[in-house]
Amino acid sequence: MNKASKRIAVIDYGAGNLGSVANALTKLGYRPTVTADPSEVFKADAVFFPGVGDAGDTMRSLESSGMAQVVKELVGMKRPLFAICVGLQVLLSATEESGEHDCLDIIPGRVRKLPQGLKIPHMGWNQVRQLKTHPIFTGIDDNANFYFVHSYYADPRDRTVVAGVTEYGIEFCSMIIRDNLVATQFHPEKSGEAGLTMYSNFLEIVCP
Amino acid sequence: MLTKRIIPCLDVTGGRVVKGTSFTNLRDAGDPVEQADFYYREGADELVFLDIGATPEARDTMVHVVEQVARQVFMPLCVGGGLRSISDMRRMLQAGADKVSVNTAAVQEPQLLKESAAVFGRQCIVLAVDAKRREKGKLSWEVCTHGGRKPTGIDALAWIKQAVDLGAGEILLTSWDADGHRAGYDNELNRAVSEMVSVPVIASGGAGTLEHLYDALSIGKADAVLAASIFHYREYSIKEVKEYLAGRGIPVRQ
Numbered sequence: 001m002n003k004a005s006k007r008i009a010v011i012d013y014g015a016g017n018l019g020s021v022a023n024a025l026t027k028l029g030y031r032p033t034v035t036a037d038p039s040e041v042f043k044a045d046a047v048f049f050p051g052v053g054d055a056g057d058t059m060r061s062l063e064s065s066g067m068a069q070v071v072k073e074l075v076g077m078k079r080p081l082f083a084i085c086v087g088l089q090v091l092l093s094a095t096e097e098s099g100e101h102d103c104l105d106i107i108p109g110r111v112r113k114l115p116q117g118l119k120i121p122h123m124g125w126n127q128v129r130q131l132k133t134h135p136i137f138t139g140i141d142d143n144a145n146f147y148f149v150h151s152y153y154a155d156p157r158d159r160t161v162v163a164g165v166t167e168y169g170i171e172f173c174s175m176i177i178r179d180n181l182v183a184t185q186f187h188p189e190k191s192g193e194a195g196l197t198m199y200s201n202f203l204e205i206v207c208p
Numbered sequence: 209m210l211t212k213r214i215i216p217c218l219d220v221t222g223g224r225v226v227k228g229t230s231f232t233n234l235r236d237a238g239d240p241v242e243q244a245d246f247y248y249r250e251g252a253d254e255l256v257f258l259d260i261g262a263t264p265e266a267r268d269t270m271v272h273v274v275e276q277v278a279r280q281v282f283m284p285l286c287v288g289g290g291l292r293s294i295s296d297m298r299r300m301l302q303a304g305a306d307k308v309s310v311n312t313a314a315v316q317e318p319q320l321l322k323e324s325a326a327v328f329g330r331q332c333i334v335l336a337v338d339a340k341r342r343e344k345g346k347l348s349w350e351v352c353t354h355g356g357r358k359p360t361g362i363d364a365l366a367w368i369k370q371a372v373d374l375g376a377g378e379i380l381l382t383s384w385d386a387d388g389h390r391a392g393y394d395n396e397l398n399r400a401v402s403e404m405v406s407v408p409v410i411a412s413g414g415a416g417t418l419e420h421l422y423d424a425l426s427i428g429k430a431d432a433v434l435a436a437s438i439f440h441y442r443e444y445s446i447k448e449v450k451e452y453l454a455g456r457g458i459p460v461r462q
Contacts, residue, residue: 023278119407120407123377124210124253124462125213151331190284192282193282
């Protein structure tokens with residue numbers, strides 16, 4: 001099937017730089033829809049769930065817009081979902097950001113602050129060591145560099161979901177894969193050819 | 209390991225990239241979208257666009273430039289020059305910038321840093337500082353605003369510390385004394401700031417050779433180096449820079 005005919009939704013919940021994810025998907029030949037409408041999101045062949053900024057604020061926006069429930073249901077149905085940065089963090093049970101805040105509890109575990117003593121935010125290009133053999137990594141070297149900008153990291157309780165790790169003071173989980181859910185702490189849409197390849201692989205896998 | 213970033217800076221006015229040795233001696237240096245794409249393909253780690261026109265009309269043009277560039281290049285973009293309000297910043301971020309830098313407006317109204325960090329997240333907010341050394345040999349610098357033309361009497365280190373407390377997520381640090389001389393960065397300034405604050409520091413002003421870049425990242429302890437002329441005049445490619453730095457033990461993305 002033609003790429004342009006795939007229904008790709010980028011979730012809009014009133015926060016985050018949605019344009020860059022849509023730009024990257026457009027560059028790959030898709031026609032993404034940036035939408036705040038749950039029915040549009042449910043109809044999509046694949047859904048992108050971006051996020052920047054504060055996880056506590058993001059949770060409030062998700063709850064007030066009804067998107068929190070939408071994301072939970074999509075993952076429950078094992079529908080293809082790609083979560084990015086704070087989009088990944090809110091999948092966990094709770095975050096230490098803004099005091100303490102409950103999150104979506106889709107991936108059991110906590111979001112913790114990066115250790116003291118290093119520059120925060122962790123900002124720039126860092127390596128992702130691949131812990132799984134998975135077609136999402138096709139054409140992407142092990143330890144390829146991706147662009148990060150964050151102060152907190154996900155610490156999932158079930159380590160078998162961890163698909164990639166990155167070192168910054170500690171080794172932290174920078175990528176999660178579970179069924180049709182892929183989540184990255186880094187920003188593929190800002191990570192040059194390696195990032196575009198990752199989005200392309202995801203879409204080839206989940207809606208060939 | 210986090211790599212050190214190499215950042216070309218593009219001065220833009222009237223929708224065109226310009227380069228020159230002073231504000232009065234500007235030459236057209238091409239289309240910003242083409243230039244951005246060139247650096248993207250060369251392996252630059254980030255791009256900074258500085259709107260040196262910064263009139264309201266120029267800003268509309270700049271928004272359009274950012275939109276065009278963000279469709280073509282998939283790396284972080286920072287836009288600065290004349291941004292005065294949350295709504296100015298929002299337009300640039302919505303157009304596709306990942307970060308906005310503020311300088312004069314933040315000095316005049318420091319609360320802008322706090323408010324913008326609360327709205328967009330501190331990782332979006334870059335404080336640009338033009339620091340002029342007060343006395344040769346002394347570790348003391350003064351903040352200059354209005355594109356470096358206006359000394360303020362404000363101590364640069366104290367200002368930067370306050371700005372980070374308020375919400376600045378990164379410092380774009382330009383040495384007023386070194387800028388344009390191509391004789392090396394002010395690494396005493398870079399080091400003083402980098403050791404003082406917990407956020408990343410981009411060293412700017414003075415790059416003329418590969419060794420200057422190395423010095424800023426090692427002696428100056430900067431997290432990133434910004435340069436304009438050495439890249440625009442094609443004296444060094446990004447690839448050459450990274451090969452050189454890697455050869456001297458600096459972690460870079462290749």
